[in-house]
Amino acid sequence: MISIAAHKHDASANTLRLRRLGIDFGDEFAIFMRRDCHICRAEGFSARTRVEVTYSGRSLLATLVRVTSDLLADEEASLSAPARPHLGPSAGALVSVAHADPVESLSHVRAKIYGRSLDKSSVHEIIADIAAGRYSEVALSAFITAVAERALNQDEVFYLTEAMVSVGSRLDWGQGPIADKHSVGGLPGNRTTPIVVPIIAACGVRIPKTSSRAITSPAGTADTMEVLAPVDLSVADMRRVVEAEGGCIVWGGAVDLSPADDVLVRVERQLDLDSEGQLVASVLSKKIAAGSTHIVIDLPVGPTAKIRSAAMAKHLADVLELVAERAGLTLRVVESDGRQPVGRGVGPALEARDVLAVLQNDPQAPLSLRQRALSLAGPLLELVGIVGRGEGLARAEEVLRSGQAWKKFQAICASQGGMRAPPIADIRHAIVAQRRGVVANIDNRLLARIAKLAGAPSAKAAGIDVHVELGDRIEKSQPLYTIHAETRGELAYALEFLARQGDIFAVEEGP
Numbered sequence: 001m002i003s004i005a006a007h008k009h010d011a012s013a014n015t016l017r018l019r020r021l022g023i024d025f026g027d028e029f030a031i032f033m034r035r036d037c038h039i040c041r042a043e044g045f046s047a048r049t050r051v052e053v054t055y056s057g058r059s060l061l062a063t064l065v066r067v068t069s070d071l072l073a074d075e076e077a078s079l080s081a082p083a084r085p086h087l088g089p090s091a092g093a094l095v096s097v098a099h100a101d102p103v104e105s106l107s108h109v110r111a112k113i114y115g116r117s118l119d120k121s122s123v124h125e126i127i128a129d130i131a132a133g134r135y136s137e138v139a140l141s142a143f144i145t146a147v148a149e150r151a152l153n154q155d156e157v158f159y160l161t162e163a164m165v166s167v168g169s170r171l172d173w174g175q176g177p178i179a180d181k182h183s184v185g186g187l188p189g190n191r192t193t194p195i196v197v198p199i200i201a202a203c204g205v206r207i208p209k210t211s212s213r214a215i216t217s218p219a220g221t222a223d224t225m226e227v228l229a230p231v232d233l234s235v236a237d238m239r240r241v242v243e244a245e246g247g248c249i250v251w252g253g254a255v256d257l258s259p260a261d262d263v264l265v266r267v268e269r270q271l272d273l274d275s276e277g278q279l280v281a282s283v284l285s286k287k288i289a290a291g292s293t294h295i296v297i298d299l300p301v302g303p304t305a306k307i308r309s310a311a312m313a314k315h316l317a318d319v320l321e322l323v324a325e326r327a328g329l330t331l332r333v334v335e336s337d338g339r340q341p342v343g344r345g346v347g348p349a350l351e352a353r354d355v356l357a358v359l360q361n362d363p364q365a366p367l368s369l370r371q372r373a374l375s376l377a378g379p380l381l382e383l384v385g386i387v388g389r390g391e392g393l394a395r396a397e398e399v400l401r402s403g404q405a406w407k408k409f410q411a412i413c414a415s416q417g418g419m420r421a422p423p424i425a426d427i428r429h430a431i432v433a434q435r436r437g438v439v440a441n442i443d444n445r446l447l448a449r450i451a452k453l454a455g456a457p458s459a460k461a462a463g464i465d466v467h468v469e470l471g472d473r474i475e476k477s478q479p480l481y482t483i484h485a486e487t488r489g490e491l492a493y494a495l496e497f498l499a500r501q502g503d504i505f506a507v508e509e510g511p
Helices: 038-043 083-087 106-113 120-131 137-149 154-166 193-202 221-228 235-245 259-271 276-289 310-326 348-359 367-383 392-401 404-416 444-453 488-499
Strands: 015-018 030-034 050-055 058-067 076-079 094-099 179-183 207-211 247-251 294-301 330-337 427-432 437-442 463-466 479-485 505-509
Touching: 030 038, 038 094, 050 083, 058 083, 076 083, 076 094, 106 120, 106 137, 120 137, 120 154, 120 259, 137 259, 137 276, 154 259, 154 276, 154 310, 179 193, 179 207, 179 276, 179 367, 193 207, 193 221, 193 247, 193 348, 193 367, 193 392, 193 404, 207 221, 221 247, 221 348, 235 247, 235 404, 247 404, 259 276, 276 310, 294 310, 294 367, 310 330, 330 367, 348 367, 348 404, 348 463, 367 392, 392 404, 427 488, 444 463, 444 479, 444 488, 479 488
Parallel strands: 015 076, 030 058, 179 294, 207 247, 294 330
Antiparallel strands: 015 094, 030 076, 050 058, 050 094, 427 479, 437 505, 463 479
16 A cells, blocks of 8 residues: 655646656656756756655655656656556646655664664654655665664564554454465475465365565466466455455455565565565565464575575574564464475476376376475464364375365366466477486576576466476486477577576486
8 A cells, every 4th residue: 555645845837747658667656857847957856866746636756767858848747657546647637746855764774774773663654655655766775775784683573564564455354263374485386375275275264365476586476376367356356256265366466465565575686685584574564464364484495595504494483483473473484495496397387287287186296396285284274273283284185185175276266267278388498418417406596597588477388397306317418407488589598598607407427
């Protein structure tokens, strides 16, 4: 939820007529104005100045992008796509532009940079301003860097979690346990949600799952699920599906849960900074906002996963559990193997194919994906009280093996708008082993990068099909993985990058 500040300036002379230019400026609020227009000259605006744009008593802060050509007339301006719906003007409307007042909460960010702890009111002021679009990309980067360099203490993490929930919508599902699961990520193909959700729902427990799209990965859960059924559901439609089937798998961006976190994650990933405190607040704020009460968190650990060591996993688990307890959540952390991809497919359609194979009990289904999903579904069933401690895995296996999970998944897809078959890429290129030996290491990050360069997730059928696992004995010229692409150009792009890298699959010579 983005709150719009009330109009504070009498700037009737500082008006420009809006025109749509069709420029993709990402998610940032921006206004495009001629460098020599009367407002820029009078106000002395320079490029990337933060300005207040007002229309019909509503205003927002935007970054100024100066146009030096005839793309705009003297009296015209244009808003970036994210800014338009929050301000509300139609094409041709008059907006006023003026200097923005200082953002007071930035003083708290500066205090954190210099090592001071943030109190509750400071954190809430920062997050309220972020949610209102008052922070520039530079200011957001400063905040993210501050909390990465000056680690948040437990109180600060809790305040951040609480503040993120307060600025967005919050779902209420009534009495009874509301189940959820989350993986910290960093592992290609780890698409367990579409398997866990129908298992839990088939056992009579509500699990309204909101998931994200990919930002820097080859696929998010929402991207993979969208291959199989619509995920862009409203809150009303989400409720309808959960009431009918007990669970859903929808895109979280459509239901306005923890919107400040969405902003921070976008910039955080551009900076390649991933602080522990921000991660905990991000995960738990989304769960609280979604109305979840009982949550299992998957922490994959491996040298090229997001969590590199058992010690890091232990510390993160402790923080998650402490903050969750303060927030009134029942949470269990499951540490898992993050040394290699889960399943075979990397990319929306290929991951969807693996999900269907597991749900349908196909003998050729990837065992790693099946086992990973059951290892999360089992503890979640125990956590909500369906079975006793130590009995969850057997119950989850029974629901999957009997076909109940597959039946429930089909019903969820039908209720979300209809099930469809995953697309198949026309262009494929196998990468083969250069020597005989044993697969000793897999670089998850490079594997994901190749899948992205091949077109995933925008090209739904693009990605990578992995053919071997750690410990496998292979022969020279045996296929290690196959790149799938929808165009020759994207395949060539991925292969050019691959040629400049070291081995993604390290093969140690053997007999």
